[in-house]
Amino acid sequence: MEKFDKLTAIAAPLPQINVDTDMIIPKQYLKTIKRSGLGVALFDEMRYGDDGRENPDFVLNQEPWRDAEILVTGANFGCGSSREHAPWAIKDFGIRCIIAPSYADIFYNNCFKNGILPVTLPQEQVDRLMEDAQQGGNARITVDLENQVIVGADGTEYRFEIDPFKKHCLLEGLDDIGLTLERASEIDAYESRVAAERPWV
């Protein structure tokens, strides 16, 4: 998995609550058997008109936000389905960090498996970063995972909390499966114990 440590970039504002996974990537793109190439489908129904042309009102179709690597958005981002195509599309578009007051659980976990950092901040701090993001190209935001801090365009620092294990895996780009397989003997022992205690399972 790609590492995430520090990022200074343009942030796109998407001031909307309950952005669901159907909005992030609609179902027709879920028929792929690959993980790559989904960036073009990110926010499909908001980003393109019925004729397939770009909707000029949508933030990611505007300069400088076409090059955004950070997304600032509303509460409960990523609610709905478990589709990992959502973070795949976000990552493929080039966004590496999301800042929001809250996330849906499965989406939040999926981000970490793909080198994306979802940062949770209180609503009023997200509001201020949303204003920064709305200023565009001259208002770059810095995300520093090691020090768990975001630096707004005006130099204001916002500290964020993160699960230490998830932080470690992102910083090092670790593969979960490899880590778990190191515990194979513990899994074996668990299986033997349960085979005796609950043989019907």
Place this chain on the structure above:
Amino acid sequence: MSPKTLYDKIWDAHLVHEDADGTALIYIDRHLVHEVTSPQAFEGLRMAGRKVRAPERTIAVPDHNVPTTPDRVDHIDDEQSRIQVEALDRNARDFGVTYYPVSDVRQGIVHIIGPEQGWTLPGMTVVCGDSHTSTHGAFGALAHGIGTSEVEHVLATQTLITRKSKNMKVEVTGQLPPGVTAKDITLAIIGRTGTAGGTGHVIEYCGEAIRSLSMEGRMTVCNMAIEGGARAGLIAPDETTFDYVKGRPHAPKGAQWEAALAWWQTLRSDEDAHWDKIVTLDASEIAPVVTWGTSPEDVLPITGAVPDPESFEGGKVEAAKRALQYMGLEAGTPLDQIPIDAVFIGSCTNARIEDLRAAAAILKGRKVKEGVRAMVVPGSGLVRAQAEEEGIADVFKEAGFDWRLAGCSMCLGMNPDQLSPGERCAATSNRNFEGRQGRGGRTHLMSPAMAAAAAVTGRLTDVRELM
């Protein structure tokens, strides 16, 4: 020993390893797999030269993108869908997992066939690359959706890296009035708590109204736990659960049944267990409900009217304005005056036999309103067969419903069953998101009986008028 919730007990029984910081490795008893969220995971195994650690605990079925018309057994027209289904065929064969192809009468929606075949049992951990895995919580199993990377992790290790969630109790006291169903309970709860109300929690549903539900109804309630943001929903197993499970193909038998039963009977929250959050609803105050917007929290009794966006607070004001625009609705319009174009009865929320019976009871001797297209999609081949045997299929067909084969169908519009732009649908599914049932499609969520009533009148309707 300190008192525990049901969730605490299942968690403890599955803990393989826990770090000091709370990062835990839990064992997974059942892993359900479908065609859409698994191909990349199997590919990952191949690339790394890994096997499926416990194929006997892994069950695969195509459901999301399969057509629901009879010709699907011979050929799926959509090339990408066909490739995905063929990939699942091949992966199931290569890795040796149990598989129910579309040609098998036991095929159906993954969350319907798991319980039907007795794969889902009380006290188990169940995961699937699908958010509605919470359905299986109806059995007192800890069940939740996972992403594709986690699917690969479970395939390779039969475990999941996770952290313990908080405990939330949702108590529904008293008895449901006539015409009010499990779907109304679960929507009413989300209407109260919001779509993020359960975030970070595992919900245990309890109280007299929940106890009185059949297993089908309990599955409907737990199915939408995810729509309330919860990690999972649970209902403690009882005689209703044991009666349902007994005799299922993969349920324990003989002495094993007795041993299992003895353990299952301990699976309940202790009297003085700690709850991080408690929500209480009075069942007698729940009316048949519908959704008016594009979030499952946009719930109102059918006797209500489309709300004014300005009546909300914070980000919900803009969200409600956007929702009304998308849904083509005016604030103040009585909900039961909203005309519909389509009716969809199906999905992992409401496509079990009891759901079909409830809809058929309303449809008997009645016709679908002219101009409305109506479709019923049983949750599995076995539900379909049972409905045909009970004569329910004939009721639907005589009323003018299209009688389909099992699958996810129009719940998510990944297959040929979709809404057209602007088309308004009374649906028994679980999500009313923008574009969910087809680009520009407008979804109103409700119970099967309410959807049947809407089919008859051609508008959103209080089912109690037709009872």
